[in-house]
Amino acid sequence: MQNDLFDSPASEPMQFSSAGFLLKQWLLPQATQLIDEVRNCVRLSPLRHFTTPGGKSMSVLSSNCGHYGWVADRQGYRYQRTDPITQKPWPEMPPQLAAKARQAATLCGFQGFAPDVCLINVYRPGAAMGLHQDKDEADFSQPIVSFSFGLPVTFLWGNTTRGGSPQRIELQHSDVLVWGGEDRLRYHGVAKLADGQHPATGNVRINLTFRMAQS
Numbered sequence: 001m002q003n004d005l006f007d008s009p010a011s012e013p014m015q016f017s018s019a020g021f022l023l024k025q026w027l028l029p030q031a032t033q034l035i036d037e038v039r040n041c042v043r044l045s046p047l048r049h050f051t052t053p054g055g056k057s058m059s060v061l062s063s064n065c066g067h068y069g070w071v072a073d074r075q076g077y078r079y080q081r082t083d084p085i086t087q088k089p090w091p092e093m094p095p096q097l098a099a100k101a102r103q104a105a106t107l108c109g110f111q112g113f114a115p116d117v118c119l120i121n122v123y124r125p126g127a128a129m130g131l132h133q134d135k136d137e138a139d140f141s142q143p144i145v146s147f148s149f150g151l152p153v154t155f156l157w158g159n160t161t162r163g164g165s166p167q168r169i170e171l172q173h174s175d176v177l178v179w180g181g182e183d184r185l186r187y188h189g190v191a192k193l194a195d196g197q198h199p200a201t202g203n204v205r206i207n208l209t210f211r212m213a214q215s
């Protein structure tokens with residue numbers, strides 16, 4: 001499914017897997033405002049490098065907004081209501097962000113998506129995310145909605161088990177990925193971010209991952 005105009009947001013999702021969809025440049029009209037909302041959130045709950053249970057520092061910088069936040073430390077991966085840095089609840093999820101995530105899910109056939117967490121990931125050049133499954137949520141019947149802003153990156157789409165060579169999906173500023181159903185537990189990740197500059201974000205890529213942590 002091709003856009004008529006290269007620079008206009010997709011009106012229809014591009015299906016890259018049985019229950020995986022890409023909405024090209026779908027957030028372009030709202031991108032500046034949505035990025036501003038994210039900046040407000042990270043003023044309240046700062047970006048940080050989480051440490052994995054294995055003791056490694058993640059290359060991506062992360063924070064959260066919403067009722068829950070995803071955290072990692074020596075004890076494991078989990079969702080919690082408070083930010084371990086500020087000891088306060090995570091900032092509220094900006095309604096405009098939640099509304100766009102819900103609308104994207106609906107467009108891809110997932111009705112009634114009500115995310116209670118938005119994980120904010122900021123990638124600097126050289127940062128990457130290895131193949132993993134999103135499986136810390138209570139209910140896998142809910143999809144995942146993922147926004148990309150700023151520098152382009154290659155998204156890696158694997159299988160439901162480890163191994164095999166992943167499909168490579170090029171993500172640009174304002175693209176949205178939605179996956180769920182039988183693809184909900186697909187391994188996925190992102191390749192190392194290349195150096196660059198983007199008018200909307202400078203030298204970073206911002207990823208927002210919306211999920212329903214609790215059913």
Ligand SMILES: O=C(O)CCC(=O)C(=O)O
Pocket residue numbers: 119121129134146155188189190207209
């Ligand atoms: O940055 C991305 O596009 C993927 C992020 C991701 O998979 C995660 O945070 O679980």
Ligand SMILES: [Fe+2]
Pocket residue numbers: 132133134188
């Ligand atoms: Fe993930």
